[in-house]
Amino acid sequence: MTTAPRRTWYRPMRSRSTTEAHRASTPLELFFDLCFVVAVAQAATLLEHDVAEHHFGHGLRSYAMVFFAIWWAWMNFTWFSSAYDTDDDIYRLTVLVAIVGALIIAAGVPRAFESQDFLVVTVGYSVMRFANVGQWIRAAVSDPAHRKAAIRYAVGTVVVQIGWWLLLLASGDAAYWTFLGLVIAELLIPMWAERTGMTPWHPGHIAERYGLFTLIVLGESVLAASLAFENGLGSGANADLIWLAAAGIIIVFAMWWIYFDRETRPQPKWAFVWSYGHYLIFSSAAAVGAGVVVNVVHHSGEAHISDTAAGYAVAIPVAIYALSVWVLHYVPHERGLLLLTPPIGVVLILIAPFVPASIQVIAGLFALQVAITVVLTRRASALSTSESYPQADPPA
Template structure:
């Protein structure tokens, strides 16, 4: 069965599909740019999370389907285009007044999930053996989740949000519950999966560069704005360095698994990049108090570090796993302890850039030494 997917490569249609999602993610990240009296209100942070999770899961669902069963035929291409229409619906519905736009957002999400269910049902009918069994399990699982979410239209008031996210949680948990019994029988194609998530990550890093460019354009270029731009660029380069240094390393490992560490870990990676984009935004526009800016910076770094520990944890050697976790824990502790103690936004921003740069360089040094030892 591995021969069925061993040739998989990213297609131009997949890249087109990613761009539509990145537009939605960019709009979602902008939610955190709404500060009030020097802080980001708790309800704004909650809305960022609640909007982000369905976007990530909708993208992930079809991405993993294509990884296992993609054929690049006319039906699959049409499914891509149908999903893109629903993504546009979701993106157009993203607003701080989430309740007013809820119906279109929910219909967009459910439409994406049902089109993914259709593709799994198609596989269920066409395939034999383990591919048929996995297609059936995921088709039924995702149909249950989508129907629960859709039933939220029958619930008045804020109860509809509970029903919507109950469906999403069911959708997310059922593949985890079926990992050993079902999904492990047909591993994902890891190089393709890493390439798909890597391309989405680099497009999101492009959004971070756009924040830097806008920051320079919106204000008069002064010494302070140049410093803000340089620090933001250092952060972007450091994330790129760390992420792709790590990704290249695990892509070379012969992993046979359901890929769930990569899949679920990237929820945190993508979410962290949205947070970091807002850190850079507030680095130009000093709309947050130093304390609020510090905790936003801590959140961006810590969420990214945790995600990388999940995604890029070495797969074979116990000693490497322990060293990787210790290295991540040290950088996380430094960020959590030091950043909130700093007295100004400028100092916090500079130390955050140092944390990201140090984390990226440390990973590069470790990987280089590992290659030299292997040789």
């Protein structure tokens, strides 16, 4: 009879095997994700408020900026834990500190949206990033094979963090351009660090972690559809809201299906494209929920926007989501009609807000696109299988 090894307060942070069998998310990682639900919900809710009040530019800009902080902090923890999860007491405490940072970010989201005051968000972001710096320092001490990469991660993160604090002194257009420059600097840190030797992340583990976060952001759309049902059934069975809720559910089902229909793992050659491209998947998935809520308040007469604008509140994030999943999950592996169907569907979705019942039309178009994609994928898979294993000739 085997027993689990005793947990200790400290053990050397050795890199884990990239081929480790049955590698799954730990309870601590799941808890970490759960705490990000608050920040994602705050960002989506405030995006909905801005769009409903006809503040499109302000809402989209603020949402993109806040969501970057949420996504980038989550992503850096995820890739680090895939390579160096020692699960000792120090590691656990460091992750809990990072979770506190996520909650601080969530608390600062309203101020960031309403007055472009990013002080609280910056505090939370720094708490998370400096917790990550501490982890990289541990990795540098314990893992000589990847010491150069770990040091580069730690140094690069600290330098860019100084830039984020200096950003608080900027104002107007200079602040936005500085923000963009810092985003680019953040994205370049892993590229610079990994040039010394790729850290040993686990492809299957990373794919599972990204799938779990996709479920979290899809939860915003599920909640929005539930709100539409609640309002529709609570106001004398309002048929418009019930149909809107049904369309929202269909859109969420289609979003789930197209993402999880096939298992796609990041490959070393395209790891950065795959990883960074998920920013569009995550942010657009949460934004779909905000768009559905916009349409709920629009049907209730509380939103100061046109029918077309309300339609685009759903059409744009759905189109971004569909196009991003197509590029990351299908383009590298498929040929023929599968490379044409999704873009055509996206164009039709972006035209849908000009017709009546646009949300229902978007839901129908997206569901049809997913159905066609699934049929073509199954057909291509069956053809490939038959070519690989040809049937024997019948006996004479």
